[in-house]
Amino acid sequence: MTTPPQQPPFQPGGGGYVPPPGQPPYGQPPYGQPQPPYQQPGQPQGQPPFPQYGPGGPQGGQYQQPQPGQPPYGQPPYGQPQPPYQPQPQPGQYPQGQLQCRFCGGVPAVEATVRGHQGFIVLMRFLKLQGPFCKTCGTAATRDLTAKSMWQGWWGIASLIINPITMFLNLGTYSKFKNLPEPAPGAPGRPMDPGKPLFKRPVALGLLLPIVVIALLVTLANLTSEPSAAVGSCVYNKGTAAKPNVKVVDCTASEADYKVVGRIDGTANGDECARFEDSTVSYTDESRSKKYTLCLAPN
Ligand SMILES: [Zn+2]
Structure with a gap:
């Protein structure tokens, strides 16, 4: 078993090694060893030590070797200022x-500067x-x-505040790019793929996440604070007759003043209690999204 030799990076069209016709461009034998018979491309031995080219082969331009002076995507700029990179010296081009x-x-x-945010509960x-x-x-x-921010940016308390700011900042940055003319043809590298506009991507639904969460919380708060003053339960008026504040209590408790003999959901009109014979007092509540009327009788 031989290890592939350290080869200089392949420069597409770089003019270094030119494969003979009919010979795969890589999978060269180690230097200094006898030439093995022709190897079919795709055989495990002799695989290139560098990434596979996409469809179109080395000339097709799928894979871009990072050019000197041009850091690959996502890499911080080199510490030293780089001279402007000239692919082929063409004086006066730029x-x-x-x-x-x-x-x-x-x-x-x-x-x-383009920004993104990801929240991971605490991180x-x-x-x-x-x-x-x-x-x-x-x-x-x-x-x-x-x-990324649209669907990964919401997952944390602080993130809920930071994320909208991040996306708002990107709006300003984006307008810079919008005002820029189209790139001149003949750029030395391959530009990034802009892809679809954001609002034509499913991730845009992520913008609804905070709204859904808030709606859920409000519903939950409503559900848990709703007094379970069902018919047959007993209540106690903590407030006054003019400003009642009823609490559901056990019917055997000493403060259980009234028993609920009727409950009418969707209305806050005490007159409706006339249909319940025993009812002497009514209590209406329309402070919440669901209004209701309790028809009460002395316990
Ligand atoms: Zn570019």
Whole structure:
């Protein structure tokens, strides 16, 4: 068993090693060893030590080797200022000092920071991608990080506040990219894929998450605070006759003044209690979303 030799990174079209016709471009034998017979591509031995190219082969441009001076996506900028990268020296192509996209090298580009937020109950993650961005890569980065925030950004108390701010900041950043002209053709790298607009993605439903959670909490609060003053239970008036405040108590308790002989949901009209013969007092409640009337008789 031989280990593949450390090969220099393959430069698509870079002019280094040119495979002979009919020979796979990689899977070369180790240097200094006799040439083995021709290997079929796809055999486990001789697999390239670098990522597979996508459809289209090395010339198809699916896989982009990170170019010197151009950090790959998501990597922090190198500590030292890099000179503007010129793919093929073409004097006068870019005016001196013009910002180039950090991701594809395209122009025009604008300095910007795209943000995202992820909440994990107690932990949080702040995502950040620094430019300069061309219009295409900026749009792609904003959509990507905002999409993450839309459904991963809500899961924590602090996140509930931080996340809307994060997405709001991205709105401002996005307008920068919107105002930027389309990138000039011939960028040295491949721009990011902007994908679909955010509101055509299912993750946009994540924006409803906080609304759903609040609605659930309100419903729960309503349900738990609703007095279970069913017919047959007994109540005690903690308040006054003018401003009653009834509490459900056990019928054997000394303070159990009244027994509920009728309950009418959906109305807060004491006159309706006339239909209950025993009822001498009525109690109406419309403070909650569900109003109701209790028809009471002395216990
Ligand atoms: Zn770009």
